[in-house]
Amino acid sequence: MSQSIFLYGLIAILTGLSWFKDRQKTKKALMKAKNILVKLAPELLAILLFVGLSLSILTPETISSLIGERSGVIGVFIASFIGTFAMLPSFVVFPLADTLVSNGAGLVQVSAFIATLVSVGFASLPMERRIFGKEFTYMRNLSAMLMAFIFSFIIWVVLPWL
Template sequence: MTQSIFLYSIIMLLTALSWFKDRQKTKKALMKAKNMLVKLAPELLAILLFVGLSLSIFTPETISSLIGDQSGVVGVFIASFIGSFAMLPSFVVFPLADTLVDNGAGLVQVSAFIATLVSVGFASLPMERKIFGKEFTYMRNLSAVLMAFVFSFVIWVVLPWL
């Protein structure tokens, strides 16, 4: 809460400074920001709804049993599978990952989820295949999945040392 107040205070201070320096540019910037917010609002609301419903359906115990620390390699595969098919914007991934960890997910499993979520696109495979071709699309997605596993393995090995 304190961080939010601090950040909002800085934003208001910098906006006020900008306003006094050049009102026209500041008005233009505020209008652009408002337009971006209006365009993103439906997506943000859908994501909030998705996360809220998911957390109401999947209790912390369920999340912990599926992708918790004790789920091991099976949890990494489950998280990778979900991440490979989910279509979420990148700016939502890290807050969602934090929420998952807070609800019992393991860091190694969440790292696999994040890596596949941002790099693998099975849901958009048909469109990608049309644009880039079959061979490139399949190789790119396969290498992204493999790198997600390598990334998770590295975290699995390094995490106990931290």
């Protein structure tokens, strides 16, 4: 809470300084920021709705049993499968991962989820295939999936040493 107050206060102070230095540029910047917020608002609301509904349906116990530390390799595959088909903007991935870990998900499983979510795109496969061609699209997605598993395996090996 105190971090938020600090950041909002810092933003207010810097915006005020900018306002006194050059009102026109500050007005222009604030209008751009407002327009970006308006464009992103539907996506942000959809993401908040998705995360809220997911956490209301999936209890910490369910998350822990599906992709918790004790779920092992099966949990890595489940998390990878979900990440492969989910379509979320990259800026949402890390807060969502933090929420999952806070609700009982394992770090290895969440690393597989993150890696597949940002690199493998089965939902966008038809569009990607049309733009880049079949061979490239399938090889890119397969190599991204393989790298996600390698990444998770490295986390699995290194994590006990930390």
